Amino acid sequence: MSGKKALLSSVLVLLVVLSFGALASAEPVKIRFVSLAWQEQSIAANYEIVDEWNRLNPDIQVEYIPGSWDSIHDYMVTSFETGDVPDIFHYEAALIGDFARRGYLADLRPYIDDELWEDTFEGAWATVAGDNGEIWGMPFIWESLIILYNKDILEEAGIELPTTENPWTWDDIRSVAKELTVDFDGDGEIDQWGAAIPLRAPVNRILNLTLGFGGGYFVEEDGRYTVRVGEAEKGLLSVIMDMIYEDKSAYPGAVGLSGTAVLPAFYEGDYALLPGIGVWARQQIMQNAPEDFRWGVLPPVKGQTQLQGANPQTLSIPKASKHQAEAMEFIKFFVAKENVTKLALGDWMYPTRKSALAMPEFQTEEAGWKVSSETVQFLTVGPWHGVPGFPEWKDRVATPVMQELFANQITIEEAAQRMESEGNRILQRYR
Amino acid sequence: MKQRSVLGQLGLVLPFLVPVFLLSVIPLVSGIYLGFTDYQFGWDPKFNGLDNYIYMLGDSYFWSSFRIGFIWTFGVTAGQILFGLGLALLLNAKLRFQWLARVLILVPWAMPPIIRGLMWNMVLLPDTSGPLNYLLTQLGIISQPINWLNNFSWALPTIILVGIWGGLPQSSVVLLAGLQSIPKELYEAAGLDGAGVWAQFRHVTLPGLRQVIVAIVSLRFMWNFNAFGLVYALTQGGPGGRTRLPMLFAYEEGFRYGNAGYAAALGNVMVLVVSALLIIYLRRQFAEEGGM
Numbered sequence: 001m002s003g004k005k006a007l008l009s010s011v012l013v014l015l016v017v018l019s020f021g022a023l024a025s026a027e028p029v030k031i032r033f034v035s036l037a038w039q040e041q042s043i044a045a046n047y048e049i050v051d052e053w054n055r056l057n058p059d060i061q062v063e064y065i066p067g068s069w070d071s072i073h074d075y076m077v078t079s080f081e082t083g084d085v086p087d088i089f090h091y092e093a094a095l096i097g098d099f100a101r102r103g104y105l106a107d108l109r110p111y112i113d114d115e116l117w118e119d120t121f122e123g124a125w126a127t128v129a130g131d132n133g134e135i136w137g138m139p140f141i142w143e144s145l146i147i148l149y150n151k152d153i154l155e156e157a158g159i160e161l162p163t164t165e166n167p168w169t170w171d172d173i174r175s176v177a178k179e180l181t182v183d184f185d186g187d188g189e190i191d192q193w194g195a196a197i198p199l200r201a202p203v204n205r206i207l208n209l210t211l212g213f214g215g216g217y218f219v220e221e222d223g224r225y226t227v228r229v230g231e232a233e234k235g236l237l238s239v240i241m242d243m244i245y246e247d248k249s250a251y252p253g254a255v256g257l258s259g260t261a262v263l264p265a266f267y268e269g270d271y272a273l274l275p276g277i278g279v280w281a282r283q284q285i286m287q288n289a290p291e292d293f294r295w296g297v298l299p300p301v302k303g304q305t306q307l308q309g310a311n312p313q314t315l316s317i318p319k320a321s322k323h324q325a326e327a328m329e330f331i332k333f334f335v336a337k338e339n340v341t342k343l344a345l346g347d348w349m350y351p352t353r354k355s356a357l358a359m360p361e362f363q364t365e366e367a368g369w370k371v372s373s374e375t376v377q378f379l380t381v382g383p384w385h386g387v388p389g390f391p392e393w394k395d396r397v398a399t400p401v402m403q404e405l406f407a408n409q410i411t412i413e414e415a416a417q418r419m420e421s422e423g424n425r426i427l428q429r430y431r
Numbered sequence: 432m433k434q435r436s437v438l439g440q441l442g443l444v445l446p447f448l449v450p451v452f453l454l455s456v457i458p459l460v461s462g463i464y465l466g467f468t469d470y471q472f473g474w475d476p477k478f479n480g481l482d483n484y485i486y487m488l489g490d491s492y493f494w495s496s497f498r499i500g501f502i503w504t505f506g507v508t509a510g511q512i513l514f515g516l517g518l519a520l521l522l523n524a525k526l527r528f529q530w531l532a533r534v535l536i537l538v539p540w541a542m543p544p545i546i547r548g549l550m551w552n553m554v555l556l557p558d559t560s561g562p563l564n565y566l567l568t569q570l571g572i573i574s575q576p577i578n579w580l581n582n583f584s585w586a587l588p589t590i591i592l593v594g595i596w597g598g599l600p601q602s603s604v605v606l607l608a609g610l611q612s613i614p615k616e617l618y619e620a621a622g623l624d625g626a627g628v629w630a631q632f633r634h635v636t637l638p639g640l641r642q643v644i645v646a647i648v649s650l651r652f653m654w655n656f657n658a659f660g661l662v663y664a665l666t667q668g669g670p671g672g673r674t675r676l677p678m679l680f681a682y683e684e685g686f687r688y689g690n691a692g693y694a695a696a697l698g699n700v701m702v703l704v705v706s707a708l709l710i711i712y713l714r715r716q717f718a719e720e721g722g723m
Contacts, residue, residue: 102473
């Protein structure tokens with residue numbers, strides 16, 4: 001009796017499973033897309049693009065999954081290890097190299113046609129390229145570090161502004177900042193600082209700017225990487241330290257502030273210049289600054305060159321995804337000229353596509369777009385991209401050491417020595 | 432007949448044993464094993480003996496995280512017991528609105544650690560929009576708002592206070608139960624002998640609570656040493672690693688940097704250290720008791 005019953009029920013279960021299987025194969029392909037968009041405009045742009053794709057492609061339906069920058073790394077590591085992966089995920093060039101090294105990512109190069117290849121900036125491709133020409137992610141938007149300035153203060157002081165052809169060097173910045181640091185009422189406290197350099201999370205900013213000094217923090221020898229903090233690297237560190245502690249022309253409180261946190265006092269006229277701030281900051285100014293606040297964008301500072309490290313936002317496809325070709329179709333749609341324009345405007349960054357950057361939206365004088373967009377020519381890949389163990393070096397060593405340095409608790413020599421010795425110990429563990 | 436009953440018993444136990452084996456024993460054993468391999472995510476684990484532990488000995492981040500872990504564990508456990516005892520005594524006294532106080536004291540217990548963390552994140556906001564900074568600046572206790580969770584010297588004390596707060600209900604409820612089990616006659620007798628309030632507390636209450644205190648100290652010690660959610664939500668181990676407890680350190684190694692073998696080794700060491708300390712503590716307690 002009971003044996004018969006069991007047989008019957010297992011046949012039933014089997015039937016149910018089979019019929020679901022049959023249904024599934026008749027259903028459209030499902031693509032899961034984890035996005036990290038967080039600014040309102042940019043989320044709207046993402047939804048618009050996904051909705052339109054789903055309308056145009058009934059066979060390939062994209063599911064939009066909102067993720068967060070704080071947890072994406074842990075989330076993806078767990079996904080890769082369990083094999084339950086989204087088909088597309090949004091991240092940044094500097095960190096997908098680590099995933100690629102572990103064999104988690106699909107090579108997108110075979111899917112990329114000539115048109116897309118030619119129309120994307122070489123500097124952007126370089127940030128996602130593997131050793132053998134693989135492409136580990138589609139770079140779609142990126143940013144540069146610019147100088148923001150208070151128009152009223154600089155005009156009043158009669159300072160001659162730099163141009164793209166004739167940019168300021170760090171020495172120029174130093175002397176201008178000194179000139180613009182004023183104690184109006186003579187009470188011994190400075191009322192207007194020449195500059196403010198937000199350094200709460202200093203590593204990305206310092207690394208990206210160091211390229212202009214000819215430095216790069218990492219050198220490769222025989223396939224092994226070592227940390228090297230030489231004269232070029234120390235050059236930038238000492239300019240900043242001198243401005244804060246020797247000239248006293250850069251606001252020392254900014255050492256503990258983030259890029260967003262220095263802005264309110266900038267609107268108040270407390271700082272004349274914000275050197276080395278991300279282009280996205282313009283969005284905050286447009287949204288939050290008082291109506292009568294007059295400001296502008298200056299071209300990036302020149303060390304030896306104006307080169308800057310770039311770290312585009314990317315879309316990648318896990319190797320474990322069962323629908324790589326379909327996922328790539330969606331990515332191509334996502335980075336089509338009109339769409340990537342929408343996305344870049346939503347985040348106040350630049351599209352990585354040449355044709356999109358040429359659109360009038362990015363070439364207008366308004367909100368400093370033109371000067372900003374011209375900086376794209378200086379964006380290039382930093383030598384730290386793809387260095388095994390770079391994320392650990394950045395969090396564990398470079399961040400606290402630079403924070404202590406800029407808080408004037410250790411010397412540049414000590415900082416350099418610690419970043420090298422502690423860093424190289426960490427790098428040795430990685431293969 | 433006999434065989435059948437053994438089988439029958441097995442049949443009863445099996446449904447429990449299978450999940451225990453699948454969900455506890457296998458992960459535990461494989462976790463211990465991974466601690467002796469060079470496992471990095473993306474590659475196959477290879478047995479490497481004591482290499483992880485040798486690296487650990489020279490790993491300054493490991494030492495600093497354990498140092499922070501001990502400051503945190505001792506601070507939080509001591510605070511939970513001391514304040515818990517104080518609260519329990521108050522709740523045990525015949526005061527008005529006692530019922531309300533007893534309910535309110537349970538509130539933190541009802542919140543998961545992550546929610547506690549999010550809530551305190553808002554309380555501790557770095558500018559005067561944070562209630563704590565607002566209150567303290569209004570009262571003139573501090574002149575500038577303090578960035579509690581991001582200041583190198585304030586971060587650890589701050590999370591210790593929040594940690595104490597989160598564990599208070601449990602310790603005070605357990606201690607309250609202990610208090611209520613002390614016979615009233617003992618206090619009367621002590622009173623007749625001329626013992627004041629303090630002497631009664633020292634000679635009646637404390638000895639009466641002794642076993643409860645030993646139990647709650649051991650439990651809280653283990654839980655606090657292994658704390659994760661609250662601190663993860665508050666500081667993620669920052670600033671500059673000043674609040675990187677051992678558990679966070681192991682989590683970072685595993686999930687952020689993909690060094691699963693090393694993370695498992697850290698887990699093994701944590702289990703060893705906690706067990707060793709507990710054994711020493713419990714032994715001493717029982718030895719003293721035997722001597723009494």
